[in-house]
Amino acid sequence: MTKTLLAAAVGAVIGLSSFSALAAEPVDPIEPVEVKNPALVELGKMLFFEPRLSRSGLLSCNSCHNLSTGGVDNLKTSIGDYWAQGPINSPTVLNSYGQIAQFWNGRAKTLAEQAAGPIANPLEMASTHELAVQVIGSIPGYAEHFKKAFGDEKVDIGRITDAIAEFERTLVTPNARFDKWLKGDAKAITDFELKGYQLFKSSGCMICHNGALLGGQSFQKMGAVRAYETTNTDEGVKAISGRDQDRMTFKVPQLRNVELTYPYFHDGEAKTLEKAVQVMGDVQLGKRYTDEETAQIVAFLKTLTGEQPKIVLPILPPSGPETPEFNPWAPKPDAK
Amino acid sequence: MTKTLLAAAVGAVIGLSSFSALAAEPVDPIEPVEVKNPALVELGKMLFFEPRLSRSGLLSCNSCHNLSTGGVDNLKTSIGDYWAQGPINSPTVLNSYGQIAQFWNGRAKTLAEQAAGPIANPLEMASTHELAVQVIGSIPGYAEHFKKAFGDEKVDIGRITDAIAEFERTLVTPNARFDKWLKGDAKAITDFELKGYQLFKSSGCMICHNGALLGGQSFQKMGAVRAYETTNTDEGVKAISGRDQDRMTFKVPQLRNVELTYPYFHDGEAKTLEKAVQVMGDVQLGKRYTDEETAQIVAFLKTLTGEQPKIVLPILPPSGPETPEFNPWAPKPDAK
Incomplete structure (x- = not known):
């Protein structure tokens, strides 16, 4: 010594x-990150804070990757829909770009691929990609944001996760x-x-x-x-x-x-x-x-604590007549 | 007709x-509201977004009074700690000041009195006022904010709820x-x-x-x-x-x-x-x-939809060595 x-x-x-x-x-x-498509980043921010991506309508990406608290939830393992006990500690979303892979076991190559995971994980947001697309596509106010970000109003899971990933790429400290x-x-x-x-x-x-x-x-x-x-x-x-x-x-x-x-x-x-x-x-x-x-x-x-991203909370558009209803106490769907 | x-x-x-x-x-x-004590409003905003006010460490005021979605959760009734099913629909926190009373049954006279309710409600944040004060008092970074807002570092439930109420008073549209x-x-x-x-x-x-x-x-x-x-x-x-x-x-x-x-x-x-x-x-x-x-x-x-408050997400100080541990899967404490 x-x-x-x-x-x-x-x-x-x-x-x-x-x-x-x-x-x-x-x-x-x-x-700092240069933002090339601000509309895509803004859409990604909305989706990152979007509780309707979870089956219950309560949890958003920000629930476990809380940008008020270092991009994590500070819990041993995370809480999912229906109060599910997650199997593993949530890594921070801050500076998450530029790693060899995403998740503790590296099962996602990109941030977009990562973002697709929790949406459909029964222990996390407990939705499905189909339902997520149906929900976001049914919210009238999102159409203009998809058009600005992608050139047209089409909603699919690739666009949803690309937008979230593009927002996450800006979360540097x-x-x-x-x-x-x-x-x-x-x-x-x-x-x-x-x-x-x-x-x-x-x-x-x-x-x-x-x-x-x-x-x-x-x-x-x-x-x-x-x-x-x-x-x-x-x-x-x-x-x-x-x-x-x-x-x-x-x-x-x-x-x-x-x-x-x-x-x-x-x-x-x-x-x-x-x-x-x-x-x-x-x-x-x-x-x-x-x-x-x-x-x-x-x-x-x-000394590795940097300046935290300054996030203006997005205002999310209200659901439309076709938006599926959220019932957090419906019987839990079978795990996929 | x-x-x-x-x-x-x-x-x-x-x-x-x-x-x-x-x-x-x-x-x-x-x-628009004139802010008289910006430090008090800022502290209130931090506490409004503070998940450590709940027993699990997941839910904050903003979970059910989500400022991204009109100050509500858009659920029939709200989800509490341990996925508790709330008994009643969450009213909006927007423009909540200046009402005859708070809660659907008017049991709180003021916003501060209202804010004290959910913290200790077993179906909401499921904590206690004692635990909330212990938690906030144990987080070193809050001391300077209490001092700026109140003149000294003392943390008590009255100050916590006064700060939250002062922030809420600014949530006009x-x-x-x-x-x-x-x-x-x-x-x-x-x-x-x-x-x-x-x-x-x-x-x-x-x-x-x-x-x-x-x-x-x-x-x-x-x-x-x-x-x-x-x-x-x-x-x-x-x-x-x-x-x-x-x-x-x-x-x-x-x-x-x-x-x-x-x-x-x-x-x-x-x-x-x-x-x-x-x-x-x-x-x-x-x-x-x-x-x-x-x-x-x-x-x-x-036509009654106004400009939503522009909220910069607060950065919350990390827990300290004396901060109680959060265990969302510990047996649920008895209802008080």
């Missing part, structure tokens, strides 16, 4: 005096203190936080948590050096590949705004960043961080 | 040529087409809509639905001339007064933005404005409106 700390301290001293060169770091700053430091503002983070960053690098976290998002770029086994104990039954990538060796392999979560996206891990079992850092050190790196080291890394991680 | 229509038509002609005098109408326009007409813009509503207004007045609706909100000023029996049939078991004011004659007496709902606040009545049984107008004519006035008359009144009612 003394050695590591010393190395980190030396790094820190160097960092404070000369770390203005971006190229030296394995992290890129988050940059630039100007985190760490990004300011990356861009040359040596005073943007403290010596203590910088020590945490050096330790984060030197002790191996950055092997997986790198790139602009500090993660989201690879799949790794949870429990690389020591088995991770959990009561959560999710099998990770194995559920997709069917291969035994993929059990407990998950997409490496990104760490942007990680201060806001508690509780941590696919099972939501780590309530605090301190706990998450210590467990990661233990099961992924075979390392027991001291309390001081843990505090340093946590301090660094908190 | 012919007579009524003729009378309305004559009124319409007069209206189009000379109805620029505000004083002549028993309705006042909705005016000015510049409805009808208000523009009231202010002298004769072209703001069509002849057909004006006929509807004249009929609304001449046939007695305005005896109860008057004032700036076209309602919210008195309690009336639902079924004044003919019993209203419903399977909903809510007894109205009787539940408060204990007096048999108050059974089925409710606060007259306001009609601002009524186009958006479907379904209608305390039981949410009227899915459309057409149905609501016809049932009201029948059970309150002993009148059978023709389809044409109904269409006129509905057209008038749609």
Whole structure:
């Protein structure tokens, strides 16, 4: 530990005096997104906040990916329609673009493909793509928005999810203190936080948590050096590949705004960043961080909190005469 | 009917040529609200969107009083924590200030008193005032907001509900087409809509639905001339007064933005404005409106939709080490 700390301290001293060169770091700053089709983004925002995409008419994308709270629900696993208990922790929608894949097990290649999932998942929004299209298509006020976004009024599931994805692509959080430091503002983070960053690098976290998002770029086994104990039954990538060796392999979560996206891990079992850092050190790196080291890394991680997107709540058009009725207490339809 | 229509038509002609005098109408326009304590309003907005006020950590005031959808959830009755089935239709939070009382049975005198209700109602947010205060008081980032709003950091239920009420007081919807007409813009509503207004007045609706909100000023029996049939078991004011004659007496709902606040009545049984107008004519006035008359009144009612408040979604501070854990699947606590 003394050695590591010393190395980190030396790094820190160097960092404070000369770390203005971006190229030296394995992290890129988050940059604002250029919006090419504002009408598509606006439609996507409406659909992201649209409770009528759920069978009950209560839950929207924003229910579990709440933009008031870091793009997550801060629950261990999410609540679905009919108060269903979700199987896994909701990842943040912030900076979700530009990952190797979506979902913990990577089963969606794109944000649009991801957005299609929860709508039809019986444990989430519990609707179907057919019903979602019927509902949105029956709301007269959406027609002009689809026309502006796509050129005509046609509603289909591809357009719905493309629009949501285009909105999500704008949900970036630039100007985190760490990004300011990356861009040359040596005073943007403290010596203590910088020590945490050096330790984060030197002790191996950055092997997986790198790139602009500090993660989201690879799949790794949870429990690389020591088995991770959990009561959560999710099998990770194995559920997709069917291969035994993929059990407990998950997409490496990104760490942007990680201060806001508690509780941590696919099972939501780590309530605090301190706990998450210590467990990661233990099961992924075979390392027991001291309390001081843990505090340093946590301090660094908190410098990754960026400016949250400024969202003006969309006003949704009222249902029309053909809109199916919502009855949240109708018998739950069979799982598809 | 012919007579009524003729009378309305004559009124319409007069209206189009000379109805620029505000004083002549028993309705006042909705005016923007002057914000005296912006910090209190901002805190109130945060708390209005705060899911940690519910026991599960999922539901906020905005879940049932959704500002994307006219300040309501557009459900027959609302969904509470643990998917509880609410007993009554959620009234809109828009323009909710300035009514004789709050709730359908008037059991709260003020908006602040109203806001305290759902937090502790087992069928709504299912928390307690003690737990709500503990939760909000344990979130470090709220301290500065309470200090700015109230002068010091103390958190209590009175301050929580005062802040929510102050935010709600700003949720007004000015510049409805009808208000523009009231202010002298004769072209703001069509002849057909004006006929509807004249009929609304001449046939007695305005005896109860008057004032700036076209309602919210008195309690009336639902079924004044003919019993209203419903399977909903809510007894109205009787539940408060204990007096048999108050059974089925409710606060007259306001009609601002009524186009958006479907379904209608305390039981949410009227899915459309057409149905609501016809049932009201029948059970309150002993009148059978023709389809044409109904269409006129509905057209008038749609001129009451104002500019929806422009709400920038608040960013909520993360929980602290002392914040109680949320477990939406813990056994439901006993009803209080």
